[in-house]
Amino acid sequence: MAARSSYDVVIAGGAVIGSAVAWWLTRLGTKRVLVVEPDPTYARAATALSAASIRQQFSQPVNVAISRFGIAFLRRAAAWFDRAEGDNPLALRENGYLLLAGGVAGAAALQAQTAIQRAQGAETELLAPDALGTRFPWLDPAGVTLAAFGPRGEGWFDGMALLDLFRRGARAAGVTYVADRVTGFDRVGGRVSHARLRDGGRVACGQVVVAAGTRSAEIAATAGVALPVEPRKRTVFLIDAPALRGVAAPLTVDPSGVWFRPEGQYWLAAAPPDPDPAVDPADFAPDHAAFERDLWPVLAARVPGFAAIRARNAWAGHYDFNTWDANALLGPHPACPNLHIAAGFSGHGLQQAPAIGRGIAELILHGGWQALDLAPLATARLAEGRRLREAAII
Ligand SMILES: Cc1cc2nc3c(=O)[nH]c(=O)nc-3n(C[C@H](O)[C@H](O)[C@H](O)COP(=O)(O)OP(=O)(O)OC[C@H]3O[C@@H](n4cnc5c(N)ncnc54)[C@H](O)[C@@H]3O)c2cc1C
Numbered sequence: 015m016a017a018r019s020s021y022d023v024v025i026a027g028g029a030v031i032g033s034a035v036a037w038w039l040t041r042l043g044t045k046r047v048l049v050v051e052p053d054p055t056y057a058r059a060a061t062a063l064s065a066a067s068i069r070q071q072f073s074q075p076v077n078v079a080i081s082r083f084g085i086a087f088l089r090r091a092a093a094w095f096d097r098a099e100g101d102n103p104l105a106l107r108e109n110g111y112l113l114l115a116g117g118v119a120g121a122a123a124l125q126a127q128t129a130i131q132r133a134q135g136a137e138t139e140l141l142a143p144d145a146l147g148t149r150f151p152w153l154d155p156a157g158v159t160l161a162a163f164g165p166r167g168e169g170w171f172d173g174m175a176l177l178d179l180f181r182r183g184a185r186a187a188g189v190t191y192v193a194d195r196v197t198g199f200d201r202v203g204g205r206v207s208h209a210r211l212r213d214g215g216r217v218a219c220g221q222v223v224v225a226a227g228t229r230s231a232e233i234a235a236t237a238g239v240a241l242p243v244e245p246r247k248r249t250v251f252l253i254d255a256p257a258l259r260g261v262a263a264p265l266t267v268d269p270s271g272v273w274f275r276p277e278g279q280y281w282l283a284a285a286p287p288d289p290d291p292a293v294d295p296a297d298f299a300p301d302h303a304a305f306e307r308d309l310w311p312v313l314a315a316r317v318p319g320f321a322a323i324r325a326r327n328a329w330a331g332h333y334d335f336n337t338w339d340a341n342a343l344l345g346p347h348p349a350c351p352n353l354h355i356a357a358g359f360s361g362h363g364l365q366q367a368p369a370i371g372r373g374i375a376e377l378i379l380h381g382g383w384q385a386l387d388l389a390p391l392a393t394a395r396l397a398e399g400r401r402l403r404e405a406a407i408i
Contacts, residue, residue, distance in 0.1 A: 016262060017047075017215075018046075018121035018136070018138075018190075019216075019217060019218060020214075020217065020218040020219070020319045021047060021048040021217060021218070021219050021220070022041060022044050022046040022047065022048050022198075022220045022221065023044065023048070023219065023220065023221045023222070023223065023285070023378060024045070024047075024048045024217055024219040024220070024221075024222050025047065025049045025050065025052075025222075025223040025225055026050050026208045026209065026223065026224050026225060026226045026230075026233050027049075027050075027051060027197040027224070027225035027226035027227060027229070027230070027239065028049040028051030028054075028191055028225075028247075029051070029052070029056055029060070029061040029062075029175045029177060029225070029227065030059075030173065030176060030180065030297055030363070030364055031225040031227075031331040031356050031357075031359075031363060031367055031371065032049055032051070032223065032225035032226075032356075033180035033181040033184055033371075034050065034179055034180050034367040034368060034370060034371025034372075034374055035225060035370075035371045035374045036049050036180070036181075036184035036189045036371075037180040037181075037183045037184040037189075037329045037342040037371060038185035038189070038372045038374070038375035038376075039184075039189070039375045039378065039379065040183070040184055040188060040189060040372040041094070041187075041375070041377050042332060042372075042376065042377055042380075043371055044139065044187035044188065044296050044379060045135050045187060046275070047184070047188075047189045047218075048189075048190050048192060048217060048254075049184070049189060049190070049191045049192070050194050050195065050211060050214075050231040051192070051193065051194075051197050052191050052193065052194060052195040052212075053180070054191070056109075056174070056177065056255035057241055058298060058331075058361075059084060059227060060227050060228070060331050060332060060333065060334065060363065060364075061172055061174065061177050061364060062173075062177075062331075063329055063330070064170055064173050064271070064331065064364045065170065065250060065265075065275070065282055065284075065333025066086055066167060066170050066172065066176075067111070067169065067170040067171075067265050067275065067364075067365070068081055068084055068088065068129050068167075068169060068170065068297075068364075068365035069081060069111040069163070069168045069173065069183030069245065069265070070082065070085075070134075070136035070137075070138060070164050070167050070364070071110075071111050071128075071131060071162060071164055071168070071405060071406055072127070072129045072130075072131070072139060072238065072362075072406045073126075073130060073405035073406045074130075074341065074365075074390070074402055074403075075130055075133070075134055075390075076382075076386075076387075076388065076390040076391060076402070077341070077362070077366075077404060078131050078136055078368040079128065079134055079369075079387075080136040080365075080370070080386065080388075081167070081365055081366070082136065082167065083368060083369040083372075084366060084367075084368050084369055085108075085167045085168075086316075086364045087162045087368035088104055088106050088171055088176075088367050088368070089106065090168060091103050091104045091106070091176075091179065093206075094179075095183060102396075103179065103208055104144055104168075104172050104175050104176055104179075105115070105167045105171060105172045105175065105176055106169065106171040106372055107168065107170055107171070108166060108168065108270050109168075109169045109170070109263065109264045109265070109275070109276070109364045110164045110165050110168045110169060110170075110263060110264035110265070111162075111163070111164050111165055111264055111265045111266075111267070111306065112150070112152065112159050112161060112162070112163045112263075112264040112265070112266040112267070113161065113162045113267045113406075114146075114158045114266065114267060114268055114269050114316075115158065115159055115160045115161065115162075115269055115285040116157050116158060116393040117159060117269075118158055118159065119384060120159060120160070120269060121159040121160035121177055122160050123139070123405065124142065124161075125160065126228065126366070127405065127406060128162050129142055131164075134135065134246055135163060136167065137164060137165060137166050137167065138159070138162050138164045139162070139163050139164075139165065139325060140160060140162055141163055142161075142344065143155040143158050143160075143161075144314070146161045148225060149163070150263070152258065152261050152317055152318075152319055153265070153316060153317055154315065154316055154317065154318060157270045158269065163264065164232060164264075167271040168264070169264075169265070170265065170275065173364045174366065176178075176364070177252065180246055180367070180371070181301060182289055190244055191213075192211070192214060193212045194212055194213050194214045195211065195212040195213075196210065196211060196212075196226070196233055197210045197211065197212050197236075198210045198233075198236035198237075199233075199236050199237040199260055199353070200216065200239070200338075201237055201284065201350065203351065204349075205350065205351060205352045205353075206213050206219065206237055206350060206352055206353050207219075207234065207279040207366055209222060209405075210236075211316075213339070214302065219352075220351050220352065221350060221352045221354060222354065222376050223354045223355075223356055223374060223378075224236075224250050224353065224354065224355050224356065224357060225241075225356045225357065226357065227332070227334045228243070228244070228295045228333075228334045229231050229293065229359065230243050230244035230334060230355065230357035230358070231243045231244065231357075232348070233354065234355065237350050237353050238349065239347045239349055239350055239353060239355075241336040241343065241355065241357065241358065241396075242334055242336055242337045242356070242358070243335065243357050244292040244334075244336065244337060244339075244341070244360045244395070245293050245294075245295045245332040245333070245335070246287075246290055246291075246292065246293065246330070246332060246333045246335040247293045247297065247298075247301070247330050247331075247335060248283045248284060248286075248288065248330065248331055248361070249300045249301040249302075249328055249329070249330045250283070250328065250329055250330075250331070251282070251283050251305055251309060251325045251327070251328045252277065252280050252281070252325070252326045252327040252328070253274075253280060253281040253282070253283055253313075253320075253323050253325055253326065254280055254281075254323060254324045254326050255280075255281055255320055255323045256322070257318075257319035257320075257321075257322065258304070258317070258319040258320070259279060260274070260279070261315065261319070262274065263275075264277055266316075267408055268312055268316050270285075270312050271307060271408075272284070272285045272286075272308070272312040272313065272316075273315060273408055274317075274320075274403070280332060281323075283309055283313060284309070285304055285308035285309045285312070286408075287301070289302070292330070292335075292337060295332065298300050298329075298330045298331070298332075299330060300328040300330040301330065301381075302328055305323055305325050305328070310323065322331065327382050330376045333359070333361040334357055334358055334360070334361055334363070335358070335360050336357075336358030336360050337393075338358075338396060338401060339395075339401040339402050339403045339404065340355070340360040340367065340403060340404045340407050341358065341360060341391055341402050341403070341404045342357070342359050342360075342363065343355045343356075343357055343358040343391065343393050343395075343396070344370065344374065344388055344391045344392060344393060345355060345371060345374065345377050345391075345392050345393050345394070346377075346393065346394075347393050347394075347396075347397075348393075348394050350399045354377065354378065356370055356374050360404065360407060361407060361408060362404075362407075362408075369385070369386055369388075370384075370388075373386060373388045375386070376377055388389050388397070390402050
C-alpha cells in the first residue's frame, strides 16, 4: 500500500529516469513524491540491461548539451552523493567513442555532426584513415573514409550504481517507493486526478510522470494520450578475446553499425538488428544466432585480434524506441497538462538521466526549463508535427 492517499507527484517507473526525477525533486524542493515500481530487482528494466555508455557524438545540439551536463554530473558523483572526495562510485571510464564512417556520404555526415558537437563545446576530433591506423594500431582502417573520436567526456560507467545512488538518495530525502504497478490514470477536467495502482487502490496526485520505459505508451494511453514509443530488441554479447587483453579501446562503432567496447577483461559487442521490428515487451530471448551471422564477421575484419573469440554470455534488452524521431519525449502532453512524459529515449537514456531528471523536476516545480533548455524535446512536438530526428542512433 502507498503510505498516503495523496502526493504532489506520482512517478510511474522507478528505474534510472524515474529515480533521477524523484531525486532532483527532493533537491529542488518537494518530498511528497510517490514512485511506483513493480519490480524492485529491475531485472528487465533497460537500465539494468544497458551498455551504460556516454558520448557527446550526437547530431542534435540538445543531445550534445544533455551529455555534457551528464558527464559533468558523473564526474562529480562523489560530491553529489556525499561520498569521500576521490571516490569514483560510478566506475566512470573515459575511454572515448570512435565512430567510423564509410563512403563519401558517410564521411560528410560525420563531418557535419562533428561541427555541431564542437559548436556545443565537445572536443570531437576527425581522423583520416592513416591517422586512425596510427592512433589505434589494433584496428584495420580498410574501407573507412573518416573517423570521429571524442578523447574526453565519453566512455562508460556503472548504470545500476547510478540508479542505486538516485534511488537511495531520493528515499533518504523522504520519497516513498512502493512495489506496485500503475494500471491507469483517472482524469477530471482534462487533468489526471488519480493514479490507479494494481494493489494500492487510487492515489490522488498533483502531477504525474510517466517514466516506464517500453511500457510508457500503454500507461499514457489510459489518460487518453498516444505515444509513439515501442519496444525494440537489442542482443548484447560478452566476448572473450585473449589477443586483445589490456587494449584500452574506445567504444567503437563500425560503419556497419556493429559496436564493441572493453568490459573489464572482456568485451561487449552488438549488431543492430535488420529488420528492427517492434517486439513483445515480455520477449527477452537473446538472438544467439546474431553472433555468427552478424557480429563475428565484422569484428574479425575490423580488428584482427577478434579473429579468435568466444561468446561467454548474451542478453537481450529493449530500447524504448520513439518512432516519431528517435529522441526523448519530455514534459506535459498538450492534451493533459499535468501528465509529464519522460520516455522514448531510443537507446540513449541512461547517459541522459542526470539532465532529464533535473529538467522534469524544474518543469514540475518551477514551470519551465532552467539548467538546460530542453524545449526541443518537448512532448508537444508530436501535436505540432515537429520532428527532431537524431541521426546518431547506435
Ligand atoms: C542493450 C541496451 C544498450 C543500451 N545502451 C545504452 C548506452 O550505452 N547508453 C545510454 O545512455 N543508454 C543505453 N541504453 C538505453 C538506456 O538503458 C535506457 O534509455 C534507460 O535505461 C531508460 O531508463 P528508464 O528508467 O526510462 O526505463 P527502464 O530502465 O526500462 O525502466 C522502466 C521501469 O518502469 C517500470 N514499469 C513498467 N511498467 C510499469 C507500470 N505499469 N507502472 C509502474 N512502473 C512500471 C519497469 O519495471 C521499469 O523498472 C541501452 C539500452 C539497451 C536495452
